[in-house]
Amino acid sequence: MRTWALLLALAASAAAQDLEANLEKKLAKPFFKNAAWITDFDEAKRKAKELKKPIFAYFTRSFAP
């Protein structure tokens, strides 16, 4: 199990509104419009089953640059 995330979570102190704003900023970046990105995991799996296509997943973060 990857455990670093717990340490990260426990150390995080940014205000909730800052975190929301960071996410909005991330999703407003031009790359987001260059592909049909799905941001909900369940929806991505549902779509993959429907289209019988594998999922290409890109993991990024908004809480830090």
Add this chain to the structure above:
Amino acid sequence: MVEDGVLRSAAFGEFSKDYVMFLHVTTMIEGRKDDELLMRVGGAGFPHIVVMDVDGSVVREHAAAPTVEAFKDSGAVGKQRLALRKKAAAGDRDAILEFALARATAGQITSRKLAREIARAGDLTPAEQERYRKTLTTLRFDEAKIYAQGAWFVRMLADGLVPEGPEKQTPFFLEILKWAEFSEDVATYERALKEMRRMHGEDPRAAEFFAMADEKLAELKAGAAAAAAK
């Protein structure tokens, strides 16, 4: 940066048409659905790029440079891996062997799991035995590095030497949890989890962690029960 470079290119836009494109953003927003997904799929840094099957299981981790050509290669390997898994699930002996070795090489299974999968494949030819030996050696070497600290801490715990205070106890018991999961040691996993819960059980930011840990504990117990029943 990837997002301002390759992901904005026309070639990437074209490439994306062959896949369902999933973007996951770790936000640290408390209670946000799937915010800890990176941890669940085994990612340890950003960006993390993988090919998944339709159930969301990782079949290929992209480790090469972030270029469209390299993404295509990873995608192709991922698709091959999916075909192999299908054959392995159907009992194809060669596919069981190849799938197990491929997953082990990618670090997706432990050496214990590899040994169990290889046993399913039955007798190996000398050439296959050599491939297994080489893969196992690399895997065990990597595991030694990953779990050495946890193994050391487990010995400290057995000697009654537990550091004081949550700042030291948190990484102490986290490493023990990692080691216990790897070693399939239910009692040690349960003990370390209990200690983690004592320290962080009331913290809502750790809720996802404990949900995953409880799931893993149940999995370890089921595995131990199945092994005992044999």
